[in-house]
Amino acid sequence: MKRLHRLIATSALAGLMISGSTGAARAADGPGDPSKAPAPVPAQAAGPTDDDLMASATNTSSVLTYGMGPRAQRFSPLTTINADNVAKMVPAFASSLGGEKQRGQESQPIVYDGVIYVTGSYSRLFAFDARSGEKLWEYDARLPDGIMPCCDVVNRGAAIYGDKIIFGTLDAHLVALNRKTGKVIWNKTLADYSAGYSFTAAPMIVKGKVIYGNSGGEFGIIGKVEARDVNTGELVWSRPTVEGNMGMLNGKESTMTGKLNASWPGDMYKNGGGATWLGGTYDPDTNSLFFGTGNPGPWNSNLRPGDNLYTSSVLAIDPDTGEIKWHYQYTPHDGWDFDGVNEFIPFDATINGKPMKLGAQANRNGFFFVLDRTNGKFISATPFVSKITWATGYDKKGRPMFDPNNRPGPPTGEKGNTVFSAPSFLGGKNWMPMAFSQQTGMFYVPSNEWGMDIWNEPITYKKGAAYLGAGFTIKPLYEDHIGVLRAIDPTTGKIKWEYKNKAPLWGGVLTTAGNLVFTGTPEGYLKAFDAKTGKELWKFNTGSGVVGSPVTWEQDGEQYVAVMSGWGGAVPLWGGEVAKAVKEISQGGSLWVFKLPRQ
Amino acid sequence: MSAILSRRGALAAIGGALAGAVIGVPGAWASPLDKVKAKGILTVAVYKDYEPWSWMAEGRLVGIDVDIADLLAQSIGVRADVRQFLAGDDLADDLRNMVWKGTVVGAPPCDLMMHVPVDRQLQIDNDRAVIAGPYYRENFGMACNRETTDCEVPPPQLKGKRLVVETASIPDMYLSGAFGGSLRGDVRHVYTGADAVAAVASGDADATVATRAQIEHGMTPGGRVIERKGMVPLIFNPGWNVGFAVRDDSRDLADELEKQMAAIIGDGRMKAIFARYGVVHRDPILS
Known part of the structure; x- marks a missing residue:
């Protein structure tokens, strides 16, 4: 099951043709060399502390975390740039990532102490001067030849802590660099790249631990969330996401995830999927990490009766021990590749007159979920795309009401019936992060309107042998648009406004107290919208598709907005009608920074 | 051609x-x-x-x-x-x-x-x-442990045997999915077909479905592994x-x-x- 299967591992496969590959070894033209022994750890490292990271959502002079705060609300209280003056915003500078390595730039910049740190495609990390855009240093991971070629080459961002800037690489290493020099402080192997493991998410740092998920692995991996000591890179705990597998804490077995064989037949839990490749969020109020999990394997759901816990779920995890506090399964017994990894964003709101600690997720499966984040209790699930075929809705307990006619059939030796399924496996929303405005109380969700024809395909081949896969065709639902940016009121599920875009949306969203919402488009624009009405107020074409996540901060009394430009991600891979919407888009690789003109 | x-x-x-x-x-x-x-x-x-x-x-x-x-x-x-x-x-x-x-x-x-x-x-x-x-x-064949298993029986009769198979392969879909999934609970998954045959050869498993090449390669004269002589019924693919x-x-x-x-x-x-x-x-x- 080709694409579907692959998506377990990587959602954003970089896609466009490259020709004239220059061959084998990757020159490490950055100063660091991962093969060398780690440098001694400095005793006291000046720079962001745990407290700084926890307070990063209100620190307007820096961007210290992926998501602009541990809860990843992507909301800034800044108002210098606002709905009244954003039309005047102009570029301050642009910085190229250079080289022939382009493809998707899905990174979110980190800004600290006059430096903008961005990760680039092909496991590169750049430090740019935040005032001039001049490159200070570049680290280029030495990727091995044997790296799993199908995997994407994007990277979504870095984490900063003390003297370190930390990011993951395509060969499944986690690398801590000195943030001033780019020299390697430590470099740890997370998993075996030669077995297909990879790493593309932004790591997060909570209480002195780097916390991250896993991605890749061709043959039935299981998902894991892990924590390492930020100063040494040593493993502290490991938590499998699939029931029946054993966790680790401080070098010893800790507890089993869930209950053995409660929702899986036979030994399938040992390679049941549930990868956590997009990373997580953290809520200091409840001391919980929230990690979404990937869909179960094998792909054909008829082979694995049961709910298949905890795939396509969200897990609340104790960052100190790696113990699971609660779970909620978005798509029990998934049969459509509705990966559940999308970000779960903690927020507070009043429901039926009662102030509550909540969390929200916009799922691949087309529903926008609100849960009580203190206990995982289901509050609501409302459609955020226009067509959903696989379920008619959710009952009061939070179980989907499936439409049995729209589940793909068991594997057979003959071409099976075609099922039209919406959303497509690329999801009502894919990896691109949404934002929550504390000013409007609304979520701003980058969504896509597409479905897929799917059928059993008897004549396919895998690893040199016959295989029973599934054939599928992704189809846009409408002629004039695929992407839709939607403002959703999480207390009612009602959609307040929407902006339609011809190409699929594949970039993250930022919202500010200046009544603004920013997001990028594959057509190359960074756009600004009125957060209350959805009116488009400003746009600028960056020269290549925008699939990164914008950020904003204040520097020398002025407010800046930055975003990565560089077309790629999963979209260009899919042929047919979707390809038509994006075929004229050129590749790139630049950091763009904007501000208002000086008065 | x-x-x-x-x-x-x-x-x-x-x-x-x-x-x-x-x-x-x-x-x-x-x-x-x-x-x-x-x-x-x-x-x-x-x-x-x-x-x-x-x-x-x-x-x-x-x-x-x-x-x-x-x-x-x-x-x-x-x-x-x-x-x-x-x-x-x-x-x-x-x-x-x-x-x-x-x-x-x-x-x-x-x-x-x-x-x-x-x-x-x-x-x-x-x-x-x-x-x-x-x-x-x-093409695909079936291999069994001669000490424990009659390799010529209709496959549903393998219920209760220790079955082993390469994960995410046609043999996996066959053993885990065919016959109403009745064998599913008995199936252990390994990384390759050769590993599956080796598990039968070592006595760790009773039967597998794998490619003919994997089966023959894993057989030794006088060893535990025997190959089913008859067709593997309903195997989805003729070769x-x-x-x-x-x-x-x-x-x-x-x-x-x-x-x-x-x-x-x-x-x-x-x-x-x-x-x-x-x-x-x-x-x-x-x-």
Whole structure:
């Protein structure tokens, strides 16, 4: 099951043709060399502390975390740039990532102490001067030849802590660099790249631990969330996401995830999927990490009766021990590749007159979920795309009401019936992060309107042998648009406004107290919208598709907005009608920074 | 076969012209066969962890496909540089990465990829590769532990036996899905078909379904493993021919290697290679 299967591992496969590959070894033209022994750890490292990271959502002079705060609300209280003056915003500078390595730039910049740190495609990390855009240093991971070629080459961002800037690489290493020099402080192997493991998410740092998920692995991996000591890179705990597998804490077995064989037949839990490749969020109020999990394997759901816990779920995890506090399964017994990894964003709101600690997720499966984040209790699930075929809705307990006619059939030796399924496996929303405005109380969700024809395909081949896969065709639902940016009121599920875009949306969203919402488009624009009405107020074409996540901060009394430009991600891979919407888009690789003109 | 060949030839011609024009490969007008001879090396891609075809044993890459690649290279007067690669999600990924485009991180494609199913639809769907040189007929069989299991029973009667199978394969779908899924709870999953047969051979399992080559390779005279004589009922697939692939601009290389392959099969060298790995060579079924 080709694409579907692959998506377990990587959602954003970089896609466009490259020709004239220059061959084998990757020159490490950055100063660091991962093969060398780690440098001694400095005793006291000046720079962001745990407290700084926890307070990063209100620190307007820096961007210290992926998501602009541990809860990843992507909301800034800044108002210098606002709905009244954003039309005047102009570029301050642009910085190229250079080289022939382009493809998707899905990174979110980190800004600290006059430096903008961005990760680039092909496991590169750049430090740019935040005032001039001049490159200070570049680290280029030495990727091995044997790296799993199908995997994407994007990277979504870095984490900063003390003297370190930390990011993951395509060969499944986690690398801590000195943030001033780019020299390697430590470099740890997370998993075996030669077995297909990879790493593309932004790591997060909570209480002195780097916390991250896993991605890749061709043959039935299981998902894991892990924590390492930020100063040494040593493993502290490991938590499998699939029931029946054993966790680790401080070098010893800790507890089993869930209950053995409660929702899986036979030994399938040992390679049941549930990868956590997009990373997580953290809520200091409840001391919980929230990690979404990937869909179960094998792909054909008829082979694995049961709910298949905890795939396509969200897990609340104790960052100190790696113990699971609660779970909620978005798509029990998934049969459509509705990966559940999308970000779960903690927020507070009043429901039926009662102030509550909540969390929200916009799922691949087309529903926008609100849960009580203190206990995982289901509050609501409302459609955020226009067509959903696989379920008619959710009952009061939070179980989907499936439409049995729209589940793909068991594997057979003959071409099976075609099922039209919406959303497509690329999801009502894919990896691109949404934002929550504390000013409007609304979520701003980058969504896509597409479905897929799917059928059993008897004549396919895998690893040199016959295989029973599934054939599928992704189809846009409408002629004039695929992407839709939607403002959703999480207390009612009602959609307040929407902006339609011809190409699929594949970039993250930022919202500010200046009544603004920013997001990028594959057509190359960074756009600004009125957060209350959805009116488009400003746009600028960056020269290549925008699939990164914008950020904003204040520097020398002025407010800046930055975003990565560089077309790629999963979209260009899919042929047919979707390809038509994006075929004229050129590749790139630049950091763009904007501000208002000086008065 | 001839219809497939002529269609393939036409596709290759069109694709080749496009490749030369669009990609602008240096020396695109030199014959690929001449280029291989000039550099003296035939780069060959084989699957990683694919016993008995290509796998690492005692630090060395060995296997039937490795030996055939060596012999093919020799037959055109060059040396084989055999590289193993991790299988993608399907053959289209493998052909793209190893034959006509190269990997996304920049590793260039090889001159030749071994163990490509010779299939009309696969060729049509992957027209940037030329699939040729069928050298073996593969199909699925069942192997059992003779001490514990009658291998000729109707498969539903294997309920309660310790079954083992390569994960995410047709044999996996068969054992986990057929007969109403009644065997599902008895199935243990391993990484390769060879591992599954080895589990039966060591007594850790009672039965498996795997390819004939994997089964025969895992059998030893007087050992535990026996092969089911009858057909495996309702196995989804009657078998397929195994060949090789080259890039669509390398038709002359494919023609030459196909000719050499026929000679290797014809004079018994192929049978000898297979015999080294305990596998009976079966001629491809040309229809």
